[in-house]
Amino acid sequence: MAAQRKRTMTLAEHDAQLKAEGRYDAMISTFRQMEEARLAWDAELARAEAPLVEDLKRVGWNVQSVWDLVNTSKPYPEAVPILLDHLQRPYPKRIREGIGRALAVPEAKVGWHVLLDMFKRDDNQTGQGAKSGLASALAASADDEVLDDLIDIVRDPRHRSYTLFFVKAFARSSNPRAREMLAKLSADPEVGTEVQKEFRRVSRGRTHRGMPRGH
Numbered sequence: 001m002a003a004q005r006k007r008t009m010t011l012a013e014h015d016a017q018l019k020a021e022g023r024y025d026a027m028i029s030t031f032r033q034m035e036e037a038r039l040a041w042d043a044e045l046a047r048a049e050a051p052l053v054e055d056l057k058r059v060g061w062n063v064q065s066v067w068d069l070v071n072t073s074k075p076y077p078e079a080v081p082i083l084l085d086h087l088q089r090p091y092p093k094r095i096r097e098g099i100g101r102a103l104a105v106p107e108a109k110v111g112w113h114v115l116l117d118m119f120k121r122d123d124n125q126t127g128q129g130a131k132s133g134l135a136s137a138l139a140a141s142a143d144d145e146v147l148d149d150l151i152d153i154v155r156d157p158r159h160r161s162y163t164l165f166f167v168k169a170f171a172r173s174s175n176p177r178a179r180e181m182l183a184k185l186s187a188d189p190e191v192g193t194e195v196q197k198e199f200r201r202v203s204r205g206r207t208h209r210g211m212p213r214g215h
Contacts, residue, residue: 044092045065045092045094045095046064046065048091048092048095049065049066049091049095051086051089052066052082052086052091052095052099053065053066055082055085055086056069056079056082059078059079059082060078061076061079065098066083066095066098066099066102067098067101067102069083069102070098070101070102070104075105075107076105077105077107079102080103080105080107080108080110080111081110083099083102083103083108084103084108084110084111084114086099087099087100087103087111087114087115087118088114088118093129093130094130096130096133097129097130097132097133098133099133100115100130100132100133100134100135100136100137101132101133101136101137103115103133103136103137103140103141104133104136104137104139104140104141105140105141106140106141107141108137108140108141109141109142109143109146112138112141112146112149115134115137115138115141116138116146116149118134119131119134119135119138119153119159120153120159122134123158125158125159125160125161126161127161127162127164131162132162132165135162135165135166136165138150138153138165138166138169139165139166139168139169140168140169142166142169143173144173144174144175144178147173147175147177147178150166150169150170150178150181151177151181153166154166154181154185160190160191163185163191163195164191164194164195164198167182167185167195167198167199167202168198168202170182170185171199171202171203172202182195182199186199
């Protein structure tokens with residue numbers, strides 16, 4: 001005789017079991033504390049970001065956060081100088097990441113040396129955080145004029161975790177040195193597989209949308 005399938009416990013039954021075991025109140029208290037901590041952190045970030053939000057409003061962008069720019073499809077060239085200015089201020093890491101990702105547009109090329117210097121000075125090697133925002137900005141604004149800078153970045157082991165950010169920049173270049181760099185990265189035993197996946201993804205995007213966008 002086949003074993004009977006175990007019935008899934010309903011939410012009410014689960015809560016009743018937790019109460020019977022004396023764990024319900026503690027769990028609810030923990031959830032409330034986590035939610036209060038999240039709201040407090042969001043409020044702290046909003047206060048810290050207020051000067052940037054005000055400056056963006058002055059040029060016509062009525063946003064609540066720089067992340068609103070990251071998530072829009074509308075161009076915002078008039079905001080780029082403001083973003084570059086605020087990028088160099090001592091904001092919390094989450095805000096600096098948002099500024100970097102908002103600068104992932106071709107127009108950010110005017111601040112190339114600022115972006116490059118800040119990226120190189122950031123010692124984060126996780127592939128995430130504020131440095132990932134800077135990597136996004138560099139990759140989106142790069143052209144053949146700064147190809148040497150990109151090659152130096154991916155050759156430097158300190159920036160190893162950010163290699164995939166630059167695949168798109170190399171892929172959209174017609175310079176033979178960019179193609180050579182892509183070939184080397186694709187054959188790399190550590191990052192090669194992921195580079196190949198990213199290159200295929202970028203290539204599909206070019207096929208579907210034409211020339212790649214910087215954002």
